[in-house]
Amino acid sequence: MLVFVAVVQVLPLVWLFFFSLKNNQEVFHLPPFALPEDPKWENYVKVWTEGNIGVYFFNSVWITVVSVVLTVFLASLATFAITRMKWKLKKPVLGLFMVGLMIPVHSALIPLFSLFLKINLINHPLSIILTYTAFNLPLTIMILLGFYYTIPRELEEAAIMDGCSVHGLFFRIILPITTPAMATAAIVNMIFNWNEFVFVNTFISSDEYKTLTVGIQNFVGQYTTDWGAIGATLVISILPILIAYLILSDRIVEGITAGSVKG
Amino acid sequence: MEKVMSNKKIIAIYVLPALTLILALVYIPIVMTGYYGLMKWNGIGSMEFIGLTNYAKLIKDPMFWTSVRHSFLLALFSVLSLIGYLLVALVLAGQIKGANLLRKIYLIPMLLSSVAIAQLWLKIYHPTNGVLNRFLASLGIDNTPEWLANPSLVLYAIFIPILWQYAGFYILIYYAALKNIPSSLIEAARIDGANPLQIALKIKIPLIAGVIKVTVILAVIGSLKYFDLIYVMTGGGPNGASEVVASYMYNQAFNRLDFGYGSAIGFFLLLMCLVLTWLIRKLSASDEETQYS
Numbered sequence: 001m002l003v004f005v006a007v008v009q010v011l012p013l014v015w016l017f018f019f020s021l022k023n024n025q026e027v028f029h030l031p032p033f034a035l036p037e038d039p040k041w042e043n044y045v046k047v048w049t050e051g052n053i054g055v056y057f058f059n060s061v062w063i064t065v066v067s068v069v070l071t072v073f074l075a076s077l078a079t080f081a082i083t084r085m086k087w088k089l090k091k092p093v094l095g096l097f098m099v100g101l102m103i104p105v106h107s108a109l110i111p112l113f114s115l116f117l118k119i120n121l122i123n124h125p126l127s128i129i130l131t132y133t134a135f136n137l138p139l140t141i142m143i144l145l146g147f148y149y150t151i152p153r154e155l156e157e158a159a160i161m162d163g164c165s166v167h168g169l170f171f172r173i174i175l176p177i178t179t180p181a182m183a184t185a186a187i188v189n190m191i192f193n194w195n196e197f198v199f200v201n202t203f204i205s206s207d208e209y210k211t212l213t214v215g216i217q218n219f220v221g222q223y224t225t226d227w228g229a230i231g232a233t234l235v236i237s238i239l240p241i242l243i244a245y246l247i248l249s250d251r252i253v254e255g256i257t258a259g260s261v262k263g
Numbered sequence: 264m265e266k267v268m269s270n271k272k273i274i275a276i277y278v279l280p281a282l283t284l285i286l287a288l289v290y291i292p293i294v295m296t297g298y299y300g301l302m303k304w305n306g307i308g309s310m311e312f313i314g315l316t317n318y319a320k321l322i323k324d325p326m327f328w329t330s331v332r333h334s335f336l337l338a339l340f341s342v343l344s345l346i347g348y349l350l351v352a353l354v355l356a357g358q359i360k361g362a363n364l365l366r367k368i369y370l371i372p373m374l375l376s377s378v379a380i381a382q383l384w385l386k387i388y389h390p391t392n393g394v395l396n397r398f399l400a401s402l403g404i405d406n407t408p409e410w411l412a413n414p415s416l417v418l419y420a421i422f423i424p425i426l427w428q429y430a431g432f433y434i435l436i437y438y439a440a441l442k443n444i445p446s447s448l449i450e451a452a453r454i455d456g457a458n459p460l461q462i463a464l465k466i467k468i469p470l471i472a473g474v475i476k477v478t479v480i481l482a483v484i485g486s487l488k489y490f491d492l493i494y495v496m497t498g499g500g501p502n503g504a505s506e507v508v509a510s511y512m513y514n515q516a517f518n519r520l521d522f523g524y525g526s527a528i529g530f531f532l533l534l535m536c537l538v539l540t541w542l543i544r545k546l547s548a549s550d551e552e553t554q555y556s
Binding site: 141 | 267270274281284287288289290293351355359366369372373374383431435495509512529532536
């Protein structure tokens with residue numbers, strides 16, 4: 001049963017890889033899981049050179065990186081103040097972040113669109129970077145929270161006694177020791193941002209700023225009948241995530257578990 | 264010490280950036296959604312206040328209720344599939360060789376973008392050249408269905424890739440929870456003569472009840488706001504046969520340019536998610552004590 005489930009999970013992807021190396025003749029007439037006699041690697045060359053895949057790819061990379069860094073940094077600051085500092089409103093503020101987990105992005109989409117239209121951020125990458133950050137803050141704070149609670153009080157007492165300022169405490173002591181939690185949160189964020197569709201589809205209209213998800217959606221439209229080209233485009237879009245998963249699988253598994261169970 | 268750690272200015276510097284972002288881009292917009300729902304508005308021109316007209320229209324709109332029904336149907340299927348995922352996790356968390364590798368393989372579809380998954384499944388469901396119908400044809404079935412063009416099949420045809428996409432995620436969560444149960448508890452039960460089925464039903468499942476509750480909430484809320492794959496694969500069609508609440512909202516606002524009505528739907532979606540989360544938590548509140556941590 002377990003192996004059957006595993007096969008079901010990967011079989012569609014294997015089929016995708018096979019047809020990305022075929023021409024239509026082979027896709028339609030060879031058995032679905034047969035390799036073509038000479039693999040058409042030129043499908044890959046064609047889609048990479050003909051369209052904007054390179055641009056989309058680069059946009060996905062930098063927008064993801066900027067949003068992840070911003071999210072994890074702002075979430076770390078907030079989590080530090082919520083878990084380590086003393087103030088009256090920390091419970092309701094934390095509550096505000098946690099309720100954010102339940103809010104569907106679609107319920108905020110229309111006002112966000114109209115807001116960005118007003119301040120001229122439609123078709124500007126900042127609109128998606130800011131929304132990614134805002135919508136990922138709740139989950140990121142939740143992941144960091146558990147880790148921050150485990151930091152012993154004595155650590156900061158000692159630091160303050162030694163004349164360390166709060167900023168020094170945060171930047172020189174707390175941030176370095178929360179690296180594992182930040183890495184976990186960053187990975188979860190990375191997967192979300194890399195695959196995000198609705199915001200880019202709504203806020204970005206020029207090819208110059210589209211990310212891979214929306215880019216391939218339009219791109220595939222041009223090749224409606226060329227299965228090999230579509231296959232190659234899709235493989236290019238999922239390959240970076242698969243490679244990252246091969247290298248970081250333990251961290252990714254841990255990140256996804258941490259991001260869900262603690263709710 | 265006390266004084267240093269309650270410095271108001273420093274607290275503000277640390278909390279305000281995140282707080283401002285979430286207030287400005289999440290909380291204020293959802294309030295605005297409710298407000299825009301009271302307007303007649305095409306998204307660009309001026310707004311006209313029309314009171315509760317959009318909300319009244321919503322209640323009488325059969326297409327809207329169809330989309331609500333479809334969303335709940337997806338939620339039902341997702342929750343039912345959790346039983347299967349739990350079963351897989353229970354077997355996997357037993358002393359199985361290669362469990363680690365298997366759970367990593369299960370997770371792969373979840374890492375891929377919905378657009379890539381949607382495009383792939385469009386090809387799988389292709390009426391003549393898709394792998395599914397070619398398989399059925401090879402079994403000697405002549406009238407292979409047009410999965411996505413057939414109004415009575417399309418909804419279920421779309422549910423399958425959604426369940427496929429998230430299977431690994433839930434198996435992973437259950438697996439992690441089951442692995443957290445101290446082996447001494449299981450050992451004690453085994454010595455008392457409990458069989459594996461009894462151990463699963465009487466010990467393991469009650470111990471992870473808290474996690475199960477979380478997954479039920481995630482599955483229900485996730486289903487209600489589900490959008491990407493349906494929008495890319497069918498756009499809600501044919502003729503609304505696969506429309507869900509989020510896709511209906513999107514189509515009304517961004518394709519038909521009725522932003523007032525779209526906002527009313529968006530606000531309803533928000534209420535639905537919040538009320539259901541609250542309801543599930545309330546209904547399963549008694550399970551709280553059994554959660555093992």
